[in-house]
Amino acid sequence: MAIEVRIPTILRSHTGGAKIVEGTGDTLGDLFADLDSRHDGLKGRLVTDTGALHRFVNVYINDEDVRFLGALEAKLNDGDSVTILPAVAGGAPDFAAVAARGLRAGSPAAR
Amino acid sequence: MLSIDRAIVDAIVAHARRDHPDEACGVVAGPAGSDLATRHIPMENAARSMTFYEFDSMEQLRVWREMDDRDEAPVVIYHSHTATEAYPSRTDVSFAGEPDAHYLLVSTREPDSEEIRSFRIVAGVVTEEKVCILDAGVDPHAVQSYMFGQSPATVDYECSGR
Numbered sequence: 676m677a678i679e680v681r682i683p684t685i686l687r688s689h690t691g692g693a694k695i696v697e698g699t700g701d702t703l704g705d706l707f708a709d710l711d712s713r714h715d716g717l718k719g720r721l722v723t724d725t726g727a728l729h730r731f732v733n734v735y736i737n738d739e740d741v742r743f744l745g746a747l748e749a750k751l752n753d754g755d756s757v758t759i760l761p762a763v764a765g766g767a768p769d770f771a772a773v774a775a776r777g778l779r780a781g782s783p784a785a786r
Numbered sequence: 787m788l789s790i791d792r793a794i795v796d797a798i799v800a801h802a803r804r805d806h807p808d809e810a811c812g813v814v815a816g817p818a819g820s821d822l823a824t825r826h827i828p829m830e831n832a833a834r835s836m837t838f839y840e841f842d843s844m845e846q847l848r849v850w851r852e853m854d855d856r857d858e859a860p861v862v863i864y865h866s867h868t869a870t871e872a873y874p875s876r877t878d879v880s881f882a883g884e885p886d887a888h889y890l891l892v893s894t895r896e897p898d899s900e901e902i903r904s905f906r907i908v909a910g911v912v913t914e915e916k917v918c919i920l921d922a923g924v925d926p927h928a929v930q931s932y933m934f935g936q937s938p939a940t941v942d943y944e945c946s947g948r
């Protein structure tokens with residue numbers, strides 16, 4: 676039995692437009708490696724060069740955020756369903772963050 | 787161009803004012819493929835920060851599933867800047883992961899006026915677009931249009947295309 680993986684719009688260029696693909700693996704990392712063998716470049720969008728889960732995506736096994744399950748080490752069982760969503764985040768322009776840091780008392784960043 | 791009801795814009799501005807000086811964020815869902823922003827969903831800013839916003843991952847899963855069940859899409863993704871202009875930051879651009887969404891930014895830095903601007907952000911490229919505010923409940927043809935940004939070439943007071 677395979678694991679069903681839901682792919683967000685932004686990554687469907689790697690799946691030929693498919694919204695749901697299937698793969699296998701004992702861990703999330705294994706699943707991504709398996710998916711990458713058929714969906715070229717997908718893994719690079721999910722995993723950083725240093726082998727960590729990318730900040731730009733949220734990955735869920737069934738109803739759990741994998742960041743609380745060991746991220747790429749998270750265990751998978753047949754019939755699990757994996758959902759990938761783009762993380763929605765951002766902020767004010769960087770100079771504002773820099774200014775805020777500089778204002779904070781005792782900040783070593785005030786060089 | 788983003789076409790959006792005044793009532794929804796007012797609700798977004800009220801949300802941004804309520805959370806000021808922290809950034810506020812949320813979604814306006816609409817029927818998939820329609821480009822109509824119909825259902826306002828204020829989201830929690832899990833970062834609770836004046837310079838950063840982040841959807842709570844579990845709330846996002848619930849909301850995205852609900853949209854899926856209703857055959858909706860995130861037509862608008864909005865957030866506020868509370869001390870700077872309503873223009874996407876580098877961080878905003880690097881996170882922008884919904885290529886079909888209108889990224890609406892509201893600046894609450896002025897206490898009694900808001901700057902509201904809308905952008906497409908695709909593959910790291912930011913393109914400002916016109917915001918067309920629809921006054922529902924009045925004459926449906928009495929449409930008011932604003933270009934809140936600084937690109938006068940795109941100002942169109944006729945709201946063409948609707």
Ligand SMILES: [Zn+2]
Nearest residue numbers: 765766767878
């Ligand atoms: Zn921002």
